[in-house]
Amino acid sequence: MTFVLRLLKICAALLLLFWGGGLLLFRFVDPPVTPLMVIRAVERNAWIGYAPVRLVDVAAALPRAVIASEDGRFCLHHGIDLGAVQEALEDYGETGRLRGASTITMQVARNLLLWPGGGFVRKAIEAPLALALDAFWPKRRIMEVYLNIAEMGPGLFGAGASAQAYFNRPAGRLSETQAARLAAILPAPTRWNATAPTAYVERRTGTILRRMDQLGPAQLGCLG
Template sequence: MIRKIGRPLRRIALIAVGLLAALILLYRFVDPPLTPLMLIRLVQGDGLRHSARPLAAIDRDLPRAVIAAEDNRFCRHWGIDWSAVGEALEDFDEKGRLRGASTITMQVARNLFLWPGGGFLRKAVEVPLAVAIDLAWPKWRIIEVYLNIAEWGPGTFGAEAAARLHFGKPAARLTRREAALLAAILPSPRHWSAGRPSAYIERRAGIIAGRIDKLGGWLDCLD
């Protein structure tokens, strides 16, 4: 009985792995049309504002601001920032609370293929997916896809839709302050606004904008 059940499960697992591998290779060249989170927001009634843009059509400060806010070592790691993982595990041992250690690549993997929310199971799937994406895509493509599928407001996905919603302009014309404000709201884009920032978001954006210059050569994968 166990063998009978095990064979179809292995077959399903192999098919799933093959499908994921094919999609990773496809999305290296083709912009993802939808993500699971986009579909969830549609069902929730938020609508969908999304228009993919190449990295060249997005102001250069936005990817830099996002890296400064979300993943300082983006240009140096291989999909997983093991230093951040180690720090998160130390915090968990001391405080009993697991804080995030997600890289931008891990967020791309999660947004493209997985479900929202936390938990060890999703992380266990997210890690190998992130490593595979980092092996298959150049860094500029990873940040390009991230900027085009990240959520920046209710039903608002991608830098172009975000720039038009919050500032009434295309993503190519963002200022550094506006780029930093967009990066600042990424942790909670349904509750924070870049166009009408609170004092906290203004302070956070100021820190992010200042960090861009400090990172210097750590952003060289975007050049």
């Protein structure tokens, strides 16, 4: 029993070191790989498309599109949108189904430092990591890393690789419609395709474009 407890303490210490080191290092350095990238590479038996780009080299339409699609209060909350969490919990109490209330910051914490799936256990770890990210990283860096490591297609991660693969252009030359398309497929990037959209993806793209037009300075101001 003593050996098991000691092993658990060592594992916990290593995890804390990994999370703390990751929060510090990736504030300044682009992640070379993420856990999900490794999983996808093993599944495909081939390496993935990943080409990090700076936020200034990404078309302004893309961060607007992902805010409109994924997290309308990105610039206003501190890593966790408590209103969205409350609504999700109320829905869970009524329907027994847990819907997503993940902010962009929470998705960065999960994709960068955790693992896919995991239910409440992962969420319980994801939440404090998101708060730490928001405390120590500027919003622009959170958005930059999100746009670089988000899964956007089979074997495709980030705006750089996805813009080239789908539209044969760099991320800085994406049109508003193309940016909205990429945002539209984020919930199921291995099932949906930005250049061969289903009717649902087309409708979702239209909704995102309308929401983009409705975003005001308060919702975009943190991106400078």
